[in-house]
Amino acid sequence: MEPKDLHITDLFKQFAEAQAGLLRQGHDQRKGSASTLLTQLLHRFPLESDTSQLRHALVDPYFPVDVLVRTLFADVGGMRFFISKRRPELVDVLIGELRQWCTAFRRIQEDIRAHYDPDTITCIPLDGVKHQLPTDQWCTLCGVCxxxxxxxxxxxTTVHYPERWHIYLAGGAMDNQQVCPFLFQYFGESRFFCAIHNVKxxxxxxxxxQDCRRRLSGRDLHLNEPTHS
Ligand code: SF4
Ligand code: SF4
Structure with a gap:
């Protein structure tokens, strides 16, 4: 099926796969594919809206594309219910939530630059360079928690957050917040880190x-998760 004919959920998943592959390996074929899918994705937003912030967010090496695949764009199932994210009536909701996510992501980056030191606020400098993530710890950076x-x-104590971080952390960055917006992805890999680790x-x-073990044994209700590493 052509990208222009895909449901927003399938379009985002294809974009996420291409973009993550590009960030991990960076060869030209993926670049073309990711770029085409990004253009199609941005076409889904209302014509009068400014998509430049969305574009910046979606191609950022720390943007958590896989997290959105496994939450916002993942089907939800339980004992007595199933919600498919391919329902036609969910398109506008998903587009709105994706916009809210991108906006929060960009604002968090701006706030980090304005109020903190991006080189020391977390486990790696947030400068777009592929610094090595820490390995000498029990946490595998799966991002589930x-x-x-x-x-x-x-x-x-001694740390003050920008006003909107209180709202974001408490769950108000978007209408249906399922993941903390401070969770960043590492260059398309299945590794995730807290963008404000040192002031979290x-x-x-x-x-x-112990909390980690408990959390991982419970997992969540979402049904599909990326499998690449
Ligand atoms: S669930 Fe455990 S391993 Fe995964 S990110 Fe959280 S603390 Fe780390
Ligand atoms: S502040 Fe950091 S550690 Fe806490 S939930 Fe958000 S991403 Fe995870």
């Missing part, structure tokens, strides 16, 4: 290895 609707936005809220600092 940050797939939550919200957390108490209480910063460590107290609740996140207290999350330990």
């Amino acid at each position: 940050c797939q939550i609707g919200g957390i108490p936005p209480e910063p460590p 809220p107290l609740a996140c600092r207290q999350f330990d290895q």
